[in-house]
Amino acid sequence: MTLSKERRIGRHATLLVLADDKTEQQDLIDRLPWKSCNGKVGSMDSQKVVAAIETAAKQTGVIQSGVYRETHALYHATMEALHGVTRGQVQLGSVLRTVGLRFAVVRGNPYESEQEGEWLAVALYGTIGAPVKGLEHETIGLGINHI
Amino acid sequence: MTLSKERRIGRHATLLVLADDKTEQQDLIDRLPWKSCNGKVGSMDSQKVVAAIETAAKQTGVIQSGVYRETHALYHATMEALHGVTRGQVQLGSVLRTVGLRFAVVRGNPYESEQEGEWLAVALYGTIGAPVKGLEHETIGLGINHI
Amino acid sequence: MTLSKERRIGRHATLLVLADDKTEQQDLIDRLPWKSCNGKVGSMDSQKVVAAIETAAKQTGVIQSGVYRETHALYHATMEALHGVTRGQVQLGSVLRTVGLRFAVVRGNPYESEQEGEWLAVALYGTIGAPVKGLEHETIGLGINHI
Amino acid sequence: MTLSKERRIGRHATLLVLADDKTEQQDLIDRLPWKSCNGKVGSMDSQKVVAAIETAAKQTGVIQSGVYRETHALYHATMEALHGVTRGQVQLGSVLRTVGLRFAVVRGNPYESEQEGEWLAVALYGTIGAPVKGLEHETIGLGINHI
Amino acid sequence: MTLSKERRIGRHATLLVLADDKTEQQDLIDRLPWKSCNGKVGSMDSQKVVAAIETAAKQTGVIQSGVYRETHALYHATMEALHGVTRGQVQLGSVLRTVGLRFAVVRGNPYESEQEGEWLAVALYGTIGAPVKGLEHETIGLGINHI
Amino acid sequence: MTLSKERRIGRHATLLVLADDKTEQQDLIDRLPWKSCNGKVGSMDSQKVVAAIETAAKQTGVIQSGVYRETHALYHATMEALHGVTRGQVQLGSVLRTVGLRFAVVRGNPYESEQEGEWLAVALYGTIGAPVKGLEHETIGLGINHI
Numbered sequence: 008m009t010l011s012k013e014r015r016i017g018r019h020a021t022l023l024v025l026a027d028d029k030t031e032q033q034d035l036i037d038r039l040p041w042k043s044c045n046g047k048v049g050s051m052d053s054q055k056v057v058a059a060i061e062t063a064a065k066q067t068g069v070i071q072s073g074v075y076r077e078t079h080a081l082y083h084a085t086m087e088a089l090h091g092v093t094r095g096q097v098q099l100g101s102v103l104r105t106v107g108l109r110f111a112v113v114r115g116n117p118y119e120s121e122q123e124g125e126w127l128a129v130a131l132y133g134t135i136g137a138p139v140k141g142l143e144h145e146t147i148g149l150g151i152n153h154i
Numbered sequence: 155m156t157l158s159k160e161r162r163i164g165r166h167a168t169l170l171v172l173a174d175d176k177t178e179q180q181d182l183i184d185r186l187p188w189k190s191c192n193g194k195v196g197s198m199d200s201q202k203v204v205a206a207i208e209t210a211a212k213q214t215g216v217i218q219s220g221v222y223r224e225t226h227a228l229y230h231a232t233m234e235a236l237h238g239v240t241r242g243q244v245q246l247g248s249v250l251r252t253v254g255l256r257f258a259v260v261r262g263n264p265y266e267s268e269q270e271g272e273w274l275a276v277a278l279y280g281t282i283g284a285p286v287k288g289l290e291h292e293t294i295g296l297g298i299n300h301i
Numbered sequence: 302m303t304l305s306k307e308r309r310i311g312r313h314a315t316l317l318v319l320a321d322d323k324t325e326q327q328d329l330i331d332r333l334p335w336k337s338c339n340g341k342v343g344s345m346d347s348q349k350v351v352a353a354i355e356t357a358a359k360q361t362g363v364i365q366s367g368v369y370r371e372t373h374a375l376y377h378a379t380m381e382a383l384h385g386v387t388r389g390q391v392q393l394g395s396v397l398r399t400v401g402l403r404f405a406v407v408r409g410n411p412y413e414s415e416q417e418g419e420w421l422a423v424a425l426y427g428t429i430g431a432p433v434k435g436l437e438h439e440t441i442g443l444g445i446n447h448i
Numbered sequence: 449m450t451l452s453k454e455r456r457i458g459r460h461a462t463l464l465v466l467a468d469d470k471t472e473q474q475d476l477i478d479r480l481p482w483k484s485c486n487g488k489v490g491s492m493d494s495q496k497v498v499a500a501i502e503t504a505a506k507q508t509g510v511i512q513s514g515v516y517r518e519t520h521a522l523y524h525a526t527m528e529a530l531h532g533v534t535r536g537q538v539q540l541g542s543v544l545r546t547v548g549l550r551f552a553v554v555r556g557n558p559y560e561s562e563q564e565g566e567w568l569a570v571a572l573y574g575t576i577g578a579p580v581k582g583l584e585h586e587t588i589g590l591g592i593n594h595i
Numbered sequence: 596m597t598l599s600k601e602r603r604i605g606r607h608a609t610l611l612v613l614a615d616d617k618t619e620q621q622d623l624i625d626r627l628p629w630k631s632c633n634g635k636v637g638s639m640d641s642q643k644v645v646a647a648i649e650t651a652a653k654q655t656g657v658i659q660s661g662v663y664r665e666t667h668a669l670y671h672a673t674m675e676a677l678h679g680v681t682r683g684q685v686q687l688g689s690v691l692r693t694v695g696l697r698f699a700v701v702r703g704n705p706y707e708s709e710q711e712g713e714w715l716a717v718a719l720y721g722t723i724g725a726p727v728k729g730l731e732h733e734t735i736g737l738g739i740n741h742i
Numbered sequence: 743m744t745l746s747k748e749r750r751i752g753r754h755a756t757l758l759v760l761a762d763d764k765t766e767q768q769d770l771i772d773r774l775p776w777k778s779c780n781g782k783v784g785s786m787d788s789q790k791v792v793a794a795i796e797t798a799a800k801q802t803g804v805i806q807s808g809v810y811r812e813t814h815a816l817y818h819a820t821m822e823a824l825h826g827v828t829r830g831q832v833q834l835g836s837v838l839r840t841v842g843l844r845f846a847v848v849r850g851n852p853y854e855s856e857q858e859g860e861w862l863a864v865a866l867y868g869t870i871g872a873p874v875k876g877l878e879h880e881t882i883g884l885g886i887n888h889i
């Protein structure tokens with residue numbers, strides 16, 4: 008059940024959202040038989056963040072649209088990542104703050120053993136703060152789930 | 155109040171904990187007039203994680219031991235980082251899980267304006283899971299505070 | 302202060318929301334000198350769930366409309382039940398999920414000792430998930446309060 | 449992706465923990481190609497509740513001991529059930545309370561579509577209160593996860 | 596159901612814990628047909644705070660020892676007050692912090708209408724911080740419940 | 743690092759929001775080289791509470807508008823105070839409740855040592871309850887932060 012060093016899926020996803028030029032990190036992921044997508048979302052509505060990630064993951068085929076268990080796995084990974092971003096209450100506009108986030112979803116097998124199957128990593132990186140440009144600091148979140 | 159791209163303190167701290175070879179990332183930080191430290195801690199006791207970070211930050215001079223406001227700034231940044239790691243309840247052993255974490259604390263001025271002064275970033279990366287080797291997945295947390 | 306086995310109020314309320322045919326369970330409750338009501342509510346707005354339960358409890362006389370302490374007892378029992386339903390953040394639409402719930406409110410004396418007086422149980426059962434039919438799983442919550 | 453009425457796995461698990469005589473409900477579950485186990489645990493240590501459920505599920509073969517993804521699925525389902533039991537903070541002894549719980553773990557396919565595969569339900573029912581016999585009321589929790 | 600200005604029970608309890616000389620505030624409370632007690636507790640164990648308040652309230656007759664509904668009312672009021680003190684996670688030692696608190700429990704009728712009966716206020720005031728003298732700041736909490 | 747008894751900033755701020763006639767308490771604060779403001783806000787929208795406090799603190803010069811670190815210090819102090827007011831979930835309208843609050847923000851040096859610099863206290867006092875006049879009880883919150 009050991010995590011493979013080359014296949015630390017959360018590290019891959021986080022390096023992808025941290026990369027200003029994604030080419031190098033994307034290449035590393037593309038060498039693995041994995042699926043991934045990334046994008047940006049900015050909002051005071053937390054549900055828009057959840058929706059943007061789900062939409063991207065479905066449109067790029069990272070998860071299957073017609074299978075609820077895949078949506079469920081992604082939903083909980085996203086919520087876990089949002090805990091890192093919000094640090095206490097998974098709320099944005101209702102506590103007068105907004106986020107500007109890059110997100111990445113990576114799907115692959117991080118463990119040495121084949122039995123462990125596929126897992127999902129959702130990484131978020133960006134800024135959180137008052138709804139005024141500049142009144143913000145960085146924030147990160149990572150959610151990991153089996154799929 | 156704009157965040158300086160080269161001085162994204164949270165990104166620096168996170169890249170440091172993600173780096174298997176820290177040299178390159180440490181060099182980037184050392185080019186700035188900043189202070190930083192890093193280390194490792196593994197425990198089922200959440201207070202030991204908090205203590206390890208505080209001890210390292212004080213021993214390396216990242217924060218001043220004799221000034222409570224610096225301890226206070228670090229404490230809240232650490233707690234915020236632990237929210238990302240624990241994703242819901244800042245508890246380890248009491249919910250039968252353990253962590254093996256690398257940590258980094260970086261202190262510097264991330265904003266263009268001098269008035270914004272110094273800030274602190276606490277980054278955590280490692281694994282969380284059952285107290286059995288291998289029954290674990292990755293986890294990340296980042297806390298940012300003014301100091 | 303022992304809980305009476307026949308008067309486990311939370312169990313009664315939960316069996317009522319779980320029953321597809323409520324007759325049998327309702328009969329059991331009706332043999333006790335208790336008050337109860339039940340209904341359904343589906344929404345992405347958590348406040349609508351709270352309001353539906355309060356309205357039903359007041360209209361059926363389970364609690365008295367003009368007495369705040371009764372509203373207060375019901376409110377906290379409802380919030381506790383919502384913790385079971387939402388498991389972490391008492392939020393629905395703001396984290397892009399919706400519920401379809403049956404609810405039951407039961408008021409009675411669950412303890413052997415008369416001194417313990419009346420208590421309230423709020424039980425919830427149904428589904429929670431994405432705002433798309435079928436992308437959902439079951440959920441349960443129970444709140445108990447003295448009244 | 450519709451939930452099958454006869455295979456509402458959370459309802460099955462909850463009826464099992466609510467049953468004083470488990471025969472009838474166990475028979476209903478045994479007619480399905482499902483796995484299940486149940487037991488009792490009383491403690492002020494929340495980790496003992498988590499451990500008792502995991503141990504029972506592994507010993508009865510409801511989940512496979514050697515596969516982390518199954519332990520992970522059970523862990524999160526258990527934590528979700530504990531949210532219903534604790535309603536706010538997943539803490540027992542540290543806030544001076546104790547639980548006496550029956551638990552059930554059921555594994556099966558609750559959805560009409562085969563693609564949805566297996567899911568896990570963890571149900572908890574019992575009492576929560578001060579560490580003094582009788583100073584307690586009922587409590588329920590249900591966690592559902594894909595496996 | 597209007598709150599009586601002279602009988603704002605939470606304000607009375609809070610002024611009592613804030614008073615360095617309690618005589619004047621205690622006199623104001625004693626003019627009302629109310630019961631109250633106060634004391635001090637310092638600990639890293641959150642359960643000791645809960646226990647100290649319960650013990651004082653029972654020994655002074657503010658609540659009846661033999662009646663669970665009174666213990667239940669006090670427990671939830673105490674937990675609500677601890678939310679104000681801990682601001683996020685009701686944890687002390689497990690996140691490496693300690694408290695030194697004065698507490699007050701006041702029982703009386705704060706509403707104009709007699710029907711509203713008795714309520715309970717638990718007020719806490721003191722310091723919270725690292726387990727080192729001086730590395731601490733002030734903290735306050737108030738819980739209100741019907742009894 | 744000892745807290746000065748005369749300069750307990752949280753106690754000053756709380757006494758100010760508790761005072762029906764603020765003159766005496768305001769005088770005590772005005773004798774210190776401190777800044778303070780106070781006001782009222784009533785809303786079901788939690789963001790309006792946050793905004794009212796920020797606006798008052800900026801308009802009265804308690805914090806500097808153009809410096810993000812001051813807004814950041816105030817934001818976290820306000821969020822901590824809201825934890826005391828909401829006791830579990832920092833939500834108002836979304837769980838069908840409303841607040842009527844007095845607030846005070848005090849900025850000053852509470853510690854004996856000059857090194858500890860300035861701190862901020864945000865105190866809140868008022869009522870919380872159903873959006874119906876009278877269906878409410880008192881609530882208090884206090885947040886403290888270095889600035």
Ligand SMILES: [Mg+2]
Nearest residue numbers: 151291520524
């Ligand atoms: Mg996990």
Ligand SMILES: [Mg+2]
Nearest residue numbers: 144298814818
């Ligand atoms: Mg912040």
Ligand SMILES: [Mg+2]
Nearest residue numbers: 445585667671
């Ligand atoms: Mg209770």
Ligand SMILES: [Mg+2]
Nearest residue numbers: 079083438592
């Ligand atoms: Mg789920």
Ligand SMILES: [Mg+2]
Nearest residue numbers: 373377739879
């Ligand atoms: Mg209340």
Ligand SMILES: [Mg+2]
Nearest residue numbers: 226230732886
């Ligand atoms: Mg603090």
